[in-house]
Amino acid sequence: MLLDHDRLGLPLRLSLGAIGTLVVAFLLAPIVFITLLSFGSSPWLIFPPPGWTLQWYREMWADPGWLQAMWHSTRVALVVTALSVSLGFITALALVRGTFPGRALLRGFFITPMVLPVVVLAVALYALCLKVGLTGTFVGFVIGHLVIALPFSIITLCNALEGYDFALEEAALICGATPWQVKWRVTLPALRLSLFAAGVFSFLVSWDEVVVSIFMATPGMETLPVRIWSALRQDLSPVIAAVSTVLIGITLLFMLIAALFKKDDDHGH
């Protein structure tokens, strides 16, 4: 009765529906409003805006700081993604298929960077990077983001490898495939969806990372979130709304690609 939508009874159905609608509005409101306001002409972000304009986007393009920060973010995120997926893959492989003692414990250990409050990691890494001169460098950003992104890769790929039927590989070997062929033509294609998911997670984790980056950044090298952070501490300029809309667009694009991949996979099986 309570787990059957059609037999909830009208009052319960209406109240659950009302809360559901409210929460959907709550979830979508910030995203929708910022997108609309980025095209609005009010510099004080009044809604509804008195008119529509592309002025804030023009200001964003005209400011080399924003573009440079985007470029830094993208470069860091791409390198972090590549490292996180490849390191995560061999780590997950060893954790799921290795035959050494203490695997469960090690698996827990690899998750800890995700569990720990980021601010502690950020301050600790900042101290280390100050000492060895890595603050404000590309390498410093990559290391900081990689430590945070790696657990996402490891969890995703461990789960995938646990659900993967290793008998497939044995079958391929029996049918005369060489170990390399097995790896390239059986294992990797079977896991491609999870590898892709691990990549998307890693990219977004790095691209969105704020706390470590705030400490790591110098005026010469800052990522996009750091620049938004510093801008936000001064005022709520509509240029930030334009930048935000670009970021929301990128998130939507990623979700769309992920959905397409999933659909493709559903058809494939």
Add this chain to the structure above:
Amino acid sequence: MPTDTMTATLALPAAAAPPRRRSGLAWLTPSLALLALFFVLPVLSLLLRSITEPEFGLQHYAELVGSWTYVKVLYNTLLVASVVTVVTVVLGFPVAWLMAIMPSRWSRFLMGCLLLSMWTNLLVRTYAWMVLLQRTGFINQTLMKWGVIDEPLALVNNLTGVTIGMTYIMLPFLVLPLHATIKALDPAILRAAATCGASRWQAFWLVLWPLALPGVASGALMVFVMSLGYFVTPALLGGASHMMLAELIAQLVQSLLNWGLAGAASLVLLVITLGLYALQLKLFPAKGGQHAA
């Protein structure tokens, strides 16, 4: 034959695979080295500084416990985390329930909204709430236009602002796992309750709620722990008089260069966080700590 398949994937000749006890450990070296150098080492040395800087002793811990300012920060941290957890559960439970029983088209739509908000950049979400909640923001303007209020309400730089912003961030972390818990329940149990004469009210409190409680408790604990260590959203929506532990640590390092005290505050935050996670793993061994996948 785990050893055979292992060597096959590691691209060694399958035939040349003697049964080895510790195969695979070497493949952990790069990631272990990364975490040892850039995670374990820096965190431990930060914590060590709390008792060695400027001189050896527990003076920083005495300061944390003895100073009213720092006790208030700890109190604020626990207060914000508790309020956010309660609001998230109150909003999240009906949504998770609804999502588990709605026609799949609608539940997919809800899921899409949750994922979109979850994957939108954290600063973008916080900025959006700063804009919506400010004195001239949409919410105040609308309420004034409708005549509900005469003066704009103070919605940011206080507990209200932090609660709204943090609840927005935490909601998916509660709803997604709880939705799975409720979805896994067998509707026949509730039909049985109805057949045995239970009213809707009784069926909820005596059957559905107890069955969903492990999911609620584990989700709530996770939201609480994550809220404790949050930095960005409280710093932007909370204001100076509502400083939380994470902001204190950042400020001690960035503006006051007091590494010793920052180390001590970090240890306090770590002990609370890891203690609660340990509790979570003990209470809910199956799912604890794997929420990201």
